[in-house]
Amino acid sequence: MTGRVPVPVLAGALALCLALFALLAAPGLAFSSDDQLRMVAPVELERVEGEVVVRWKVSDEVARLVGERRAFFAVFVDRAPIAPGESLASLADDGCRRAPACPDRAWLAERNVHVSLVSAVRLPVLPARGWGRGGTGHEATVVLMRSDGVRRGEAADSVRFLVEEDGR
């Protein structure tokens, strides 16, 4: 291409650069779906009446971490989860930061973030939201948190469900 450097040499150099980049960048990234977290209820696009309980199953490793209180779960309802390496404290606003022990479980729940040490959370009343004609239902996303409140890895799963007009 250049007329000076042979194409195979250029291609080799490019491949080497990409390989080096991959070696440096890959640690901590998930290249397979390891089923650390898998939503089981409600099922995708299920119509829910009454109380909504979101449940998920976890891998043995996650169960062990949670059992040892080295990790817990956070469920984000109708909002994006925090990024890996980010802390729940990053959600705090100025008012929260002035209060001791904030953000706590209640403060987070008011903002549709539910923390749990078991593989299920009972959601408070959700507004009715259907599908179609602009309705996108509700979405719950579960992620794994370290005991210090920082999101652990990229493991996440989400489910969308529909709440009927008179449902909860």
Next chain:
Amino acid sequence: MSAADAAELAERGLHPSGVHEMGRRLLGVPGDGDAPPFAGTVDRAGLRALAGIAAAGGAALLLPYALAPLAGPVGHALGAGAGLVRGGLVLFLLVSGAAAIAVPAFTGARPRRDGVALAAELGLLVVSFAAAFARTGGMLLLLLLAAGLATGAGAAVHVPLLVDRFAAEVRQRVAALHAAVGLGAAGAAMALGATAVAGGAGWRTVPLAAALVAGAAAVLAAPLRDPGFGRHDTDRLHAAVREGMGMGGEDGAAGQLGPNLAYGETLRRVLLVPPVRTGLGAAAVSGMFALPLHLTLLGHLEAAWRVGPAGRAVLLGVMLLAAGAGVVALAERGEALFRRSPSAHAGRLAALLVAGALALGLGALLPTPVLGVPLLFAGLAATAAVLPALTVALLTVVPAAMRGHAAGVLAAMSAAAGGVAGVLLLGALGSRFGTGVAVAGLVVPALAGAAALRRVGPQLETELDRRVDEIVEIEDLRRVRATGGHVPLLSCRHIDFSYGLLQILFDVSFTVDEGEMVALLGTNGAGKSTLLRVISGLGLPSAGTVRLQGEDVTYLDAERRVGMGIAQVPGGKATFGPLSVVDNLRVFGHSAGRRRDRVDQGIEATFAAFPRLAERRNQLAATLSGGEQQMLALGKALILQPRLLLIDELSLGLAPKVVGELLAMVRGINQTGTAVVLVEQSVNVALSLVEHAYFMEKGQMRFDGPAGELLERPELLRSVFLQGAAQGAPALDSAGTGQDSRQDRETVTGP
């Protein structure tokens, strides 16, 4: 020149109809309606080139289409919602459109599109690879932006490469194959990516796979070589015409006569080709039926038919693959129709667009996929067939070296304008009425696009003949130059000009010889000043050419024309009132890029020629009398030492004595060798100075001949006199040439 071309020309001769027939045949419109067999026309090397370009085009769509159904998992993994990928895709569309327009700025008039295609592939390889390692949403957005850059760069060169690489008789099919590979790659990426993730692979493996495919495409594209501009059509026609003129028909050395157009000038020139301008709307509508529609359908399959995440990606992916096959199947008939009549072909594209939109709308509104899926497939195939066919048709009538610019503009309209408008329209309709109604709502823009396509057809026919005329004109000029024949200083041929939809000039031709002074006469609103604007570059024609000593300056910027020796004194507003006389001259000198010492010399020379200006050198221009202001305007023009001076309404509002002085100055300027075009409403002012006159009426040139003969055409001059009378001035007598200064003043002072 091929033996067949030589034989054809020998048979037809250089008769205009013969050249037109041959030109249309070389441009792919022989009028026979037959599409020659693809296999017999495209050789093995051609197939390799096609594979390289098509693979490059297909690889460009892998990353966005692979990520689209994975918006949820990707967003959640990176701490963002599904909106991360969706927003990234909108960004991708915008940036790819911008890149498609910008890339020809770097390739310019040199044929190095092969390098751009390869660089785009390598860029996609690197970007897709890096996307697999994105740690934050911001990083992924940046990488999608970079993917948009590479995709846009490819879009600007792929179809022009195909058009220049393949003979006209297979171009529609080749472009359809290219589009089909793109659709197939998009569908495969969508289906395989979602399946892999559902099967346990992480989403990061998907961009890795896209990088591998981009690498393979780069290997296929690497041997590609730019074939040059117009190798199969315009080059051959140039050579055939040269042969017909007995000048030797060797290939090459085609293109325009004159300075190369800068990037902006070329873009403007391309946008002034009527079918391109009209076709932009259809291209934008086609863009709505690409990624925005596909994303909406992805949601619709889930919302309306409850298809799961992997299932909907597979279903839509398969539909896109099948639609690609449909595009190829439609192209055979399209090729034959285009060869018979571009108008009929454009009409068919309009029908395909509307029928496709209807099928999509109906399919999306049906409650069951059993009937809905076949309709969606048919709609996807029909609508996807429009853009490649339209692009090839439009590139056929664009000068060969400007095809990259035209393809870039069309790609930009499709991706950026159409894509973003599609996302907004479908999003707004979908959130209010549901995705089914949103898809059905695309029928409205489809109808608008079809209307544009129907207008494109006849414009294509006219433009085909214009391209051929242009080539004949260029070769004729070459012949005249080679044989030492006479080339006029200024030659305007067949000029059309419009302000928006209002056409002002109709097929106007106008010539000025070196050192000549001519009068351009006519009633108010006849188009005289507009013609001057076209000559000086302040207005660009929609058809026709402006040549300065044979060099094509039609689309050059006004400032470049100033450098070539064209200066204009605009009527009644040629000075800057708040500036002093000397500053007026200095500003004008510097605007022409002169050095300070040269500007000072020019100013002193002007003061020597106009002593009255020297006396008022520090006086504000606004405080000068009308005659002095016109004198200053003439002086400003003289600083440039023009070869051609265009003077618009010099006598407007001036006393006869002053007019007489000014005319003496104009005569003096002309005697130094400067050619002068004098635009006047006052017949006797103008005809007292010139030997040759032109007369315009309602945008058309009604008279071109000796000034004396114009005086014998009362039916023409009457309109000027009647206008003067209607404006309250006493009408001139039928002679019209009386030197009665009172009458003259009354005529020229009309509003």
